[in-house]
Amino acid sequence: MKIPLVDLVAQYQSIRDEIEQAIQGVLESGVFILGPNVAAFEAEIAAYLGVRYAVGVASGTDALLLTLRAYGVGPGDEVIVPAYTFFATAEVVSQVGATPVFVDIDPRTYCLDVKQLEAKISARTKAIIPVHLYGHPADMAPILELAKKHGLKVIEDNAQALGAEYKGRKTGSLGDAGCLSFFPSKTLGGYGDGGMVVTNDPTLAETVRKLRTHGWRTKYYPEMIGYNSRLDELQAAILRVKLRHLDAWNERRRKIAEQYRTLLAGNGIELPWEAPYAKHVYHLYVIRVRERKAVQDRLKAMGIASAVYYPLPLHLVEPYRDLGYGPGAFPEAERAAAETLAIPLYPEMTPDQIETVASGVRDALVKVESGR
Ligand SMILES: Cc1ncc(COP(=O)(O)O)c(C=O)c1O
Numbered sequence: 001m002k003i004p005l006v007d008l009v010a011q012y013q014s015i016r017d018e019i020e021q022a023i024q025g026v027l028e029s030g031v032f033i034l035g036p037n038v039a040a041f042e043a044e045i046a047a048y049l050g051v052r053y054a055v056g057v058a059s060g061t062d063a064l065l066l067t068l069r070a071y072g073v074g075p076g077d078e079v080i081v082p083a084y085t086f087f088a089t090a091e092v093v094s095q096v097g098a099t100p101v102f103v104d105i106d107p108r109t110y111c112l113d114v115k116q117l118e119a120k121i122s123a124r125t126k127a128i129i130p131v132h133l134y135g136h137p138a139d140m141a142p143i144l145e146l147a148k149k150h151g152l153k154v155i156e157d158n159a160q161a162l163g164a165e166y167k168g169r170k171t172g173s174l175g176d177a178g179c180l181s182f183f184p185s186k187t188l189g190g191y192g193d194g195g196m197v198v199t200n201d202p203t204l205a206e207t208v209r210k211l212r213t214h215g216w217r218t219k220y221y222p223e224m225i226g227y228n229s230r231l232d233e234l235q236a237a238i239l240r241v242k243l244r245h246l247d248a249w250n251e252r253r254r255k256i257a258e259q260y261r262t263l264l265a266g267n268g269i270e271l272p273w274e275a276p277y278a279k280h281v282y283h284l285y286v287i288r289v290r291e292r293k294a295v296q297d298r299l300k301a302m303g304i305a306s307a308v309y310y311p312l313p314l315h316l317v318e319p320y321r322d323l324g325y326g327p328g329a330f331p332e333a334e335r336a337a338a339e340t341l342a343i344p345l346y347p348e349m350t351p352d353q354i355e356t357v358a359s360g361v362r363d364a365l366v367k368v369e370s371g372r
Contacts, residue, residue: 002303003344006185010348022237037236049173053205054198056231060159060181063195064092067177070207073098077126082112083313084333085131090314102315104330108273111138127153132161132171135283140166140174162187163250165279190235252347253282263358285345291368298364307342
């Protein structure tokens with residue numbers, strides 16, 4: 001039995017009729033850009049998260065980029081981001097001409113370590129981008145408190161955690177802005193790229209709406225330099241279908257994580273942690289193992305996929321070497337980059353597949369540790 005990291009075809013098969021009907025509806029309408037599906041999906045996401053505004057854009061990266069632009073972040077400004085996340089979280093800061101300032105992560109949640117945050121705030125800091133990594137919420141209360149004290153914007157990178165909760169409230173709805181990604185493998189994934197900015201701030205929503213279409217409200221009358229960055233009707237129609245299943249899929253992810261917890265306990269593997277304030281949605285199920293490469297090779301030989309997110313912390317990627325941090329600057333980010341391994345977890349996994357992955361992981365560990 002070959003087991004992939006995610007199985008988007010299995011998910012499609014489970015909702016095939018609904019999806020095909022939605023796609024056909026768009027094709028027959030002849031409306032492909034900023035039509036009724038985008039408007040309805042924006043309203044549905046706003047209701048789901050309990051926020052006032054939602055603006056569909058072309059990707060999660062653009063959601064972050066347009067939010068920074070809308071807040072006027074630019075050259076000379078600093079934005080605090082975790083040292084361990086997907087590159088886009090910091091990349092967008094550089095794209096607007098500002099400087100990312102890294103902070104180490106909490107080794108249990110993989111999210112930014114709030115104890116180290118205040119020391120990173122300077123007179124140039126404009127915003128903090130906490131990332132709800134792997135589907136686990138960052139510890140938002142102290143972040144929001146510090147941001148308030150220093151007059152900073154909090155932009156939640158909720159690309160990996162749609163449906164997760166922090167103290168009973170949905171991630172993405174807690175900061176000044178939340179940025180969503182609908183990349184296909186995300187908890188709510190389209191069949192292409194897509195993203196969204198969510199907020200309670202009418203000015204931010206209005207500015208992002210302008211920015212996504214060439215900086216204009218009235219066609220051909222630009223008010224600022226913008227982008228062509230829209231969520232398209234086909235993706236919106238698909239995502240509207242999938243949103244109806246999101247909570248059930250996330251519950252299934254949590255159930256599988258619970259099963260893994262039982263099946264993998266006590267094998268010298270560090271399993272994902274769920275903080276008392278958190279409802280984790282396990283976008284990725286990430287374990288820590290020593291001798292990761294050897295474990296991965298063993299799993300591969302058994303037909304079990306695994307993946308490394310992310311092999312480098314951001315202060316060590318090539319474009320950020322000139323920021324001058326160097327190895328040792330963020331020990332927990334570096335340790336996570338060296339030790340973490342994602343194993344298969346997706347809602348459509350069968351009991352057999354779950355058991356096979358768990359016994360494969362146990363087996364791989366025993367073999368690696370005994371040198372066999
Ligand atoms: C943490 C994080 N931020 C931002 C992004 C960017 O989203 P997208 O791929 O939709 O541009 C991703 C997606 O991969 C992500 O995982």
